[in-house]
Amino acid sequence: MSVIDTTPSVVLVLAIGVLFAAGVYLLLERSLTRVLLGFILMGNGANLLFLVAGGRAGGAPIIGETPEGEMSDPLVQAMVLTAIVITLGITAFVLAMAYRSWQLHGHDEVQDDLEDRRVARHAARNAPAFEDADTEESGASLDDEAAEVRDETDGDGDGVTDGQEPDATADGPAGAPAPDARPDDRRPRDGKEPR
Amino acid sequence: MSLTAAALVPLPVVLPLVAAGLALALWRHPRAQRLITVAALALVLAAAVGLLVAADSGPIVVDVGGWAAPVGIDLVADRLSALMLVVSSFVMLCVLLYSLAQGVADGDEEAPVAIYHPTFMVLAAGVFNAFLSGDLFNLYVGFEIFLAASYVLLTLGGTGERIRAGSIYVVVALLSSIVFLVAIALTYAATGTVNLAQLSERYAEIEPGMALTIQLLLLLAFGIKAAIFPLSAWLPDSYPTAPAPVTAVFAGLLTKVGVYAIIRTQTLLFPEGSVVDDVLMWLALLTMVVGILGAVAQNDIKRLLSFTLVSHIGYMIFGIALASEPGMAAAIFYVVHHITVQTTLFLVVGLVERRGGSTSLDRLGGLARLAPGLAILFFIPAMNLAGIPPLSGFLGKVGLLEEGVAQGTPLTWALVVGSVVTSLLTLYAIVKAWNKAFWQTAPVEIPADARLPRGMVGPATALVAFGLALTVVAGPLYAYTERAATTLLDGHTYVDAVFPGDSDRGQGESNEVAEDETGTEPVTGGEDG
Numbered sequence: 001m002s003v004i005d006t007t008p009s010v011v012l013v014l015a016i017g018v019l020f021a022a023g024v025y026l027l028l029e030r031s032l033t034r035v036l037l038g039f040i041l042m043g044n045g046a047n048l049l050f051l052v053a054g055g056r057a058g059g060a061p062i063i064g065e066t067p068e069g070e071m072s073d074p075l076v077q078a079m080v081l082t083a084i085v086i087t088l089g090i091t092a093f094v095l096a097m098a099y100r101s102w103q104l105h106g107h108d109e110v111q112d113d114l115e116d117r118r119v120a121r122h123a124a125r126n127a128p129a130f131e132d133a134d135t136e137e138s139g140a141s142l143d144d145e146a147a148e149v150r151d152e153t154d155g156d157g158d159g160v161t162d163g164q165e166p167d168a169t170a171d172g173p174a175g176a177p178a179p180d181a182r183p184d185d186r187r188p189r190d191g192k193e194p195r
Numbered sequence: 196m197s198l199t200a201a202a203l204v205p206l207p208v209v210l211p212l213v214a215a216g217l218a219l220a221l222w223r224h225p226r227a228q229r230l231i232t233v234a235a236l237a238l239v240l241a242a243a244v245g246l247l248v249a250a251d252s253g254p255i256v257v258d259v260g261g262w263a264a265p266v267g268i269d270l271v272a273d274r275l276s277a278l279m280l281v282v283s284s285f286v287m288l289c290v291l292l293y294s295l296a297q298g299v300a301d302g303d304e305e306a307p308v309a310i311y312h313p314t315f316m317v318l319a320a321g322v323f324n325a326f327l328s329g330d331l332f333n334l335y336v337g338f339e340i341f342l343a344a345s346y347v348l349l350t351l352g353g354t355g356e357r358i359r360a361g362s363i364y365v366v367v368a369l370l371s372s373i374v375f376l377v378a379i380a381l382t383y384a385a386t387g388t389v390n391l392a393q394l395s396e397r398y399a400e401i402e403p404g405m406a407l408t409i410q411l412l413l414l415l416a417f418g419i420k421a422a423i424f425p426l427s428a429w430l431p432d433s434y435p436t437a438p439a440p441v442t443a444v445f446a447g448l449l450t451k452v453g454v455y456a457i458i459r460t461q462t463l464l465f466p467e468g469s470v471v472d473d474v475l476m477w478l479a480l481l482t483m484v485v486g487i488l489g490a491v492a493q494n495d496i497k498r499l500l501s502f503t504l505v506s507h508i509g510y511m512i513f514g515i516a517l518a519s520e521p522g523m524a525a526a527i528f529y530v531v532h533h534i535t536v537q538t539t540l541f542l543v544v545g546l547v548e549r550r551g552g553s554t555s556l557d558r559l560g561g562l563a564r565l566a567p568g569l570a571i572l573f574f575i576p577a578m579n580l581a582g583i584p585p586l587s588g589f590l591g592k593v594g595l596l597e598e599g600v601a602q603g604t605p606l607t608w609a610l611v612v613g614s615v616v617t618s619l620l621t622l623y624a625i626v627k628a629w630n631k632a633f634w635q636t637a638p639v640e641i642p643a644d645a646r647l648p649r650g651m652v653g654p655a656t657a658l659v660a661f662g663l664a665l666t667v668v669a670g671p672l673y674a675y676t677e678r679a680a681t682t683l684l685d686g687h688t689y690v691d692a693v694f695p696g697d698s699d700r701g702q703g704e705s706n707e708v709a710e711d712e713t714g715t716e717p718v719t720g721g722e723d724g
Contacts, residue, residue, distance in 0.1 A: 035366050039370075053384035083376060116431075
């Protein structure tokens with residue numbers, strides 16, 4: 001590589017800084033349109049960065065038109081052109097997506113994941129994440145549970161069975177916290193929880 | 196390196212792109228669309244197998260358009276690229292057949308919508324381009340091609356839930372693209388080239404601080420795509436909402452393209468071990484543990500699998516961070532195993548959703564009795580994912596653990612313990628899903644007489660069989676990945692192949708430029724615009 005003057009222009013460097021700062025600020029917004037604007041600003045900042053990377057500006061890089069020593073670097077221009085084309089396509093797509101979001105919801109804000117929040121709420125309550133008939137805890141202690149388990153020598157046959165019938169265990173000793181908590185836990189699982 | 200082998204290299208990129216154009220033009224003829232896309236992927240698979248054999252005797256380099264390497268773009272198929280091509284093209288072919296059958300079964304002749312086939316082909320072209328690219332900017336273009344296609348596939352149909360998931364996915368992907376672009380710009384400013392082979396020679400000469408900055412920026416960009424821990428939150432949010440085949444191909448391939456890019460840049464551009472390897476170790480540990488703890492908390496199979504996907508990326512990063520031949524070989528083997536098993540599981544879960552009407556563990560149950568075949572299809576890849584011997588997941592993990600123990604630093608020991616714990620927790624999460632969906636009494640009545648379309652079960656079965664075949668041929672395959680790791684880490688095979696005979700030019704035409712180096716030719720990136 002020949003040594004070309006690579007000292008960047010202060011104006012370009014400042015412009016890149018401003019574009020990136022504004023772009024990052026807009027990316028942190030909730031509205032998809034603002035996020036898109038932030039992306040465009042940052043994309044243009046990156047494009048300017050390429051121009052700086054190419055060294056000083058020179059003449060058009062066409063043999064016969066500009067002396068070879070005074071040509072500007074055409075490679076960065078090719079790369080910037082590619083990046084611009086890609087940004088254009090993506091911009092069109094995100095605009096379409098924002099419009100669709102506006103059609104469906106009346107706004108274009110990026111929403112939270114409901115399932116995520118549901119799992120987080122369960123974790124905060126320390127409630128089981130799903131119903132598990134096999135590991136249902138019925139009594140306060142193993143002794144309580146043992147008293148409920150069907151005894152084969154019992155003879156009458158209609159004794160209380162194991163965890164297959166969770167309702168039967170609800171008659172367990174008072175003070176066991178688990179049965180009281182159950183009805184509340186079941187409600188959100190129907191998917192009708194309020195937003 | 197024969198002439199025929201070189202002719203195979205561009206095919207994985209060209210064929211899907213041509214097929215995409217044809218499929219778009221023939222959108223009124225779904226049957227023709229199906230024929231073209233399946234044929235294109237089958238041909239790519241054949242070409243990839245050819246490359247796999249040919250690349251074993253040295254990397255195959257093609258200077259696109261006859262322009263010599265650092266001036267023009269080069270495509271390089273070495274052992275790693277060829278292996279990735281074979282696995283990914285086979286997986287994509289199976290997913291395509293599955294989605295075709297799904298469309299036919301749902302009575303929708305334009306299955307699922309007319310845009311699906313062309314977009315799927317574009318996705319394939321982008322992924323294959325990323326695997327073959329010997330040029331940093333062309334790698335970026337490959338990323339953008341498959342990302343743009345993935346935006347469309349993820350928001351297919353434009354329902355509220357998919358638009359929500361798509362917004363998150365698109366915004367995160369856009370950010371990673373910008374970071375990647377900035378890294379390329381800095382690279383060009385520091386070295387004056389974007390050709391990977393030339394960069395490999397020049398990075399050693401530039402200021403270490405600048406090299407470290409660029410390395411971290413590249414890792415950040417690829418890390419977002421690969422879903423490494425602090426950058427992984429977008430994945431379980433967005434993947435589960437897409438249709439089953441789309442989620443399957445995303446989960447199998449897109450994160451692995453990120454992993455591939457990390458392997459390629461780490462080995463080729465930054466071969467000297469540094470503090471970055473230690474950082475990667477910590478990230479690998481956190482990815483594994485945080486990911487699997489997330490999976491344990493879920494009660495939707497699709498979300499659970501998305502979290503295991505994040506978690507198991509940690510194993511591959513572990514292998515890369517070990518920065519030794521056995522570690523890298525195990526990482527490559529693990530990538531191959533994980534592409535297969537994760538895609539299979541998502542396809543099977545698509546079948547489960549069809550059979551049981553839901554993917555929520557609260558609504559499923561008793562499927563082992565109702566659909567025993569489906570239960571087997573789920574059980575085998577699930578055990579493979581958890582790493583039960585003798586399946587391929589176990590072999591990959593053992594390779595990683597052995598090398599971790601052999602290196603014996605406190606950090607690698609921590610990783611070894613973390614890997615084992617993660618493996619156990621994976622087993623726990625998977626067995627929980629198995630118990631709920633297949634064994635427990637169904638909480639909601641599931642119809643007993645429904646039949647699954649044979650066209651959907653077929654490809655899923657083929658993938659399960661492929662996963663088992665990975666175990667059967669594990670010996671030769673592992674030997675292949677070891678040879679791949681050797682050439683990756685010896686630091687000269689790749690560069691010698693691109694610039695034969697100690698020259699600094701590839702094999703194409705570049706007489707004018709070779710004499711006068713004042714201007715760099717505008718070829719790179721030009722054809723992509």
